[in-house]
Amino acid sequence: MIASPTIRAVPFDDIWPSDVSTELLNDRQRHTLASMAKVRIMPARSVLYEEGTHAGSVFLLANGVMKCYRELRSGKRRVMSFLFPSDVLGLAERGRYVNTAATVTTATVYCIPVETLKESFRRDVQLQFHFLCKVTHELRQSQRQLMAMARRDAPGRVAMFIESMRRNAVLRDDHRAGLVWLPMSRTDIASFLGLTPESLSRAFSRLTRGGIVTFTDRHHVRIDDGSKLHALADPP
Amino acid sequence: MIASPTIRAVPFDDIWPSDVSTELLNDRQRHTLASMAKVRIMPARSVLYEEGTHAGSVFLLANGVMKCYRELRSGKRRVMSFLFPSDVLGLAERGRYVNTAATVTTATVYCIPVETLKESFRRDVQLQFHFLCKVTHELRQSQRQLMAMARRDAPGRVAMFIESMRRNAVLRDDHRAGLVWLPMSRTDIASFLGLTPESLSRAFSRLTRGGIVTFTDRHHVRIDDGSKLHALADPP
DNA sequence: CGTCATTTTGAGGTATTTCAACGAAGGTGG
DNA sequence: CCACCTTCGTTGAAATACCTCAAAATGACG
Numbered sequence: 117m118i119a120s121p122t123i124r125a126v127p128f129d130d131i132w133p134s135d136v137s138t139e140l141l142n143d144r145q146r147h148t149l150a151s152m153a154k155v156r157i158m159p160a161r162s163v164l165y166e167e168g169t170h171a172g173s174v175f176l177l178a179n180g181v182m183k184c185y186r187e188l189r190s191g192k193r194r195v196m197s198f199l200f201p202s203d204v205l206g207l208a209e210r211g212r213y214v215n216t217a218a219t220v221t222t223a224t225v226y227c228i229p230v231e232t233l234k235e236s237f238r239r240d241v242q243l244q245f246h247f248l249c250k251v252t253h254e255l256r257q258s259q260r261q262l263m264a265m266a267r268r269d270a271p272g273r274v275a276m277f278i279e280s281m282r283r284n285a286v287l288r289d290d291h292r293a294g295l296v297w298l299p300m301s302r303t304d305i306a307s308f309l310g311l312t313p314e315s316l317s318r319a320f321s322r323l324t325r326g327g328i329v330t331f332t333d334r335h336h337v338r339i340d341d342g343s344k345l346h347a348l349a350d351p352p
Numbered sequence: 353m354i355a356s357p358t359i360r361a362v363p364f365d366d367i368w369p370s371d372v373s374t375e376l377l378n379d380r381q382r383h384t385l386a387s388m389a390k391v392r393i394m395p396a397r398s399v400l401y402e403e404g405t406h407a408g409s410v411f412l413l414a415n416g417v418m419k420c421y422r423e424l425r426s427g428k429r430r431v432m433s434f435l436f437p438s439d440v441l442g443l444a445e446r447g448r449y450v451n452t453a454a455t456v457t458t459a460t461v462y463c464i465p466v467e468t469l470k471e472s473f474r475r476d477v478q479l480q481f482h483f484l485c486k487v488t489h490e491l492r493q494s495q496r497q498l499m500a501m502a503r504r505d506a507p508g509r510v511a512m513f514i515e516s517m518r519r520n521a522v523l524r525d526d527h528r529a530g531l532v533w534l535p536m537s538r539t540d541i542a543s544f545l546g547l548t549p550e551s552l553s554r555a556f557s558r559l560t561r562g563g564i565v566t567f568t569d570r571h572h573v574r575i576d577d578g579s580k581l582h583a584l585a586d587p588p
Numbered sequence: 589c590g591t592c593a594t595t596t597t598g599a600g601g602t603a604t605t606t607c608a609a610c611g612a613a614g615g616t617g618g
Numbered sequence: 619c620c621a622c623c624t625t626c627g628t629t630g631a632a633a634t635a636c637c638t639c640a641a642a643a644t645g646a647c648g
Contacts, residue, residue, distance in 0.1 A: 186499070190588045194502055196495055209492060238477055245473065248480065251487045256445060258494040259432055263422070265501035266430055266546035268604075270636075302595060310502035315636060317596050334595085334645075352426045504636075506604070538627060551604055553628055570613085570627085595644065605634075612627070618620090 145243050148236055149176070153226035164205070164217040164225060171208035173227045177201055180223025181299045184215035185307070195308040197257070198300060200284050204250045206230075220300050265310055267351055270319040273309045275348035278329065278337060295336050302334075323348075381479050384472055385412070389462035400441070400453040400461060407444035409463045413437055416459025417535045420451035421543070431544040433493070434536060436520050440486045442466075456536050499587055501546055506555040509545045511584035514565065514573060531572050538570075559584075 141149075153176070158164065164175060167186060182199040184207075196215055199205060205217050205225075237244040264276040282296045298305065306316040323329045328345050330338045339345055377385075389412065394400065400411065403422060418435040420443075432451055435441060441453050441461075473480040500512040518532045534541065542552040559565045564581050566574045575581055 188587050192588075194499065194587070196498060207488070207491065207495070214492065214495070237481065241474055241477055241480065244477065244480055244484065248484050248487065251484065251491060252443070255487060255491045255494060256443065256450065258491060258498060259443070259450070262432060262494060262497060262501065263430065265498060268546070268635075310504075312637060313595070314597085314638085318636095321596080351424050351430070352428075504603075539625095548605060549627070550606085550629085554604090557628080589648105591646105591648090593644105593646080595642105597642075598640085599638105601636105601638075603634105603636080606632085608630090610627105610629075612625100614623105614625080616621100616623080618622095 141243075141246060145240065145246075148240065148243065149226065149228070152232045152236065153228045156225045156227055158219045158223050158225060160219055160221050160223075162219050164219065165213050167214065167216040168212050171206060171211055171213045171230070173229050174204065174206040174233055175217070176226040176228065177203045177205060178224040178226055181220040182217055182223055182225075183220050183300065183304060183308075184217050186215055193307060195304050197254075197261075198284075198304075198308065204247065204254070207254075220304070263351055270309075270311055270315045271322055272348055272351070273311065274316065274319040274323065275328075275345050277305065277309055278339070278345065279349045282339070293338070295332065295338050298335050298337060377479075377482060381476065381482075384476065384479065385462065385464070388468045388472065389464045392461045392463055394455045394459050394461060396455055396457050396459075398455050400455065401449050403450065403452040404448050407442060407447055407449045407466070409465050410440065410442040410469055411453070412462040412464065413439045413441060414460040414462055417456040418453055418459055418461075419456050419536065419540060419544075420453050422451055429543060430546075431540050433490075433497075434520075434540075434544065440483065440490070456540070503587055506545075506547055506551045507558055508584055508587070509547065510552065510555040510559065511564075511581050513541065513545060514575070514581065515585045518575070529574070531568065531574050534571050534573060 155178075156164075158180075164182070165171075165173075177199050179201055182203075182205065183195050184197045184199065184205065185193045185195045187193055198220070199217075207214050233247075237247075260276075260280065264273050264280075267273055267276075278296060278298075281298055285296060300308075302316055303313050306313045309316065311319070320329075320331070323345075324331065326344070328339070328341045328348070330340055332338060391414075392400075394416075400418070401407075401409075413435050415437055418439075418441065419431050420433045420435065420441065421429045421431045423429055434456070435453075443450050469483075473483075496512075496516065500509050500516075503509055503512075514532060514534075517534055521532060536544075538552060539549050542549040545552065547555070556565075556567070559581075560567065562580070564575070564577045564584070566576055568574060
């Protein structure tokens with residue numbers, strides 16, 4: 117049996133005050149979503165949808181990590197966002213996806229035809245409200261990223277990224293040990309932060325040499341000095 | 353008599369395909385909003401709400417231009433976004449506004465208590481849908497800004513800004529003449545683009561010397577070579 | 589276990605940021 | 619209505635930071 121899709125608790129409270137009843141999907145809503153959706157289990161590094169193609173579906177990431185990126189005319193790619201379980205994908209404009217979405221790890225995705233979703237919005241006001249919350253959450257995330265990008269210094273951007281990943285931390289075995297999981301490649305992180313891979317590498321080693329973090333392996337970083345990290349992350 | 357608030361046509365169509373009927377507010381919905389809202393007419397450079405205060409209302413900008421910014425610990429300010437008629441303000445997290453909102457020009461704002469708004473969401477599905485569209489629009493805008501910020505070169509950022517302002521152009525007398533209105537100060541633009549005012553000034557004069565734009569006065573720029581401007585604005 | 593892509597390290601170029609000073613604009617009060 | 623003052627905007631020269639180019643080392647994958 118396949119688990120029902122869930123929408124992480126992003127209470128409207130986060131946005132605007134609300135009552136508890138709206139904070140989580142109830143069973144009926146989960147069933148509604150599950151019945152509308154087609155489930156896709158995708159291997160790592162595979163494309164879910166491509167920029168510019170007809171936006172026929174909205175997606176709910178149930179499991180795994182994904183990324184959204186845009187192709188630049190030089191052929192380079194710019195990573196716009198990383199996505200974690202319960203995040204919504206499928207941002208479009210004039211019926212076309214604005215990004216390309218691909219998996220970073222193995223992922224489980226619920227694909228929901230937009231017409232079907234809109235139809236159920238009409239019947240279930242709270243369901244639509246949840247999507248409003250999700251999009252608002254994405255907007256806050258994007259604004260946070262904007263704050264990070266406004267800074268010119270690489271170590272500061274990297275510090276904000278690590279803190280952001282710590283917040284978004286998918287709960288894993290090693291999470292409690294103060295370890296932060298960075299499932300994506302260095303190249304992807306650099307692209308996301310608007311840095312070259314070389315600058316990112318240098319920034320990481322500066323943080324390491326400064327006794328702020330330690331890499332146990334390429335995808336796990338331990339925060340040794342949280343206050344120093346936060347001081348770097350806090351925009352001056 | 354006071355005009356009813358309007359929500360600019362940001363069809364969900366822009367996001368996901370939809371039928372025409374959802375593209376605009378109907379008279380009933382406009383009346384609903386107008387009856388819920390308290391109208392505020394504010395002079396230029398006055399604060400609507402402050403970062404960190406209780407987020408009791410959502411705002412609809414009916415007229416004028418506003419900006420949202422955050423205070424940094426150094427005392428500097430970072431402009432997060434500029435807002436134009438029909439834009440929604442009031443982004444919050446855990447019941448507190450995340451930005452400070454202030455007028456750039458004289459502005460007319462509709463203030464809607466969140467509880468009242470949520471109440472009417474329950475009765476009017478389409479109204480909620482419009483807000484979903486608005487927030488999605490803000491998200492796209494934010495991602496576009498993110499693309500601009502990823503670039504390191506000032507002229508490129510400035511070119512993207514001018515094109516963005518041309519799109520957002522409030523329809524004015526001089527709009528048709530190829531003039532773009534930049535109502536905000538140089539300092540605000542620089543802060544928004546993550547540049548120093550000096551760099552912004554140099555970037556503007558480079559664009560001017562390159563025959564790409566001409567400033568008729570400090571707040572009006574004429575695009576002389578649209579293709580060159582676009583070439584600069586298109587991320588490489 | 590070998591091949592290939594990714595990541596790291598090094599040296600030089602170029603852009604923006606600083607720091608400082610001048611000129612212009614807008615708002616206030618006489 | 620004009621003068622003053624304050625704020626904003628522009629211009630110039632030096633410093634810092636990142637980017638580019640090149641090459642070695644590490645790790646991933648078949």
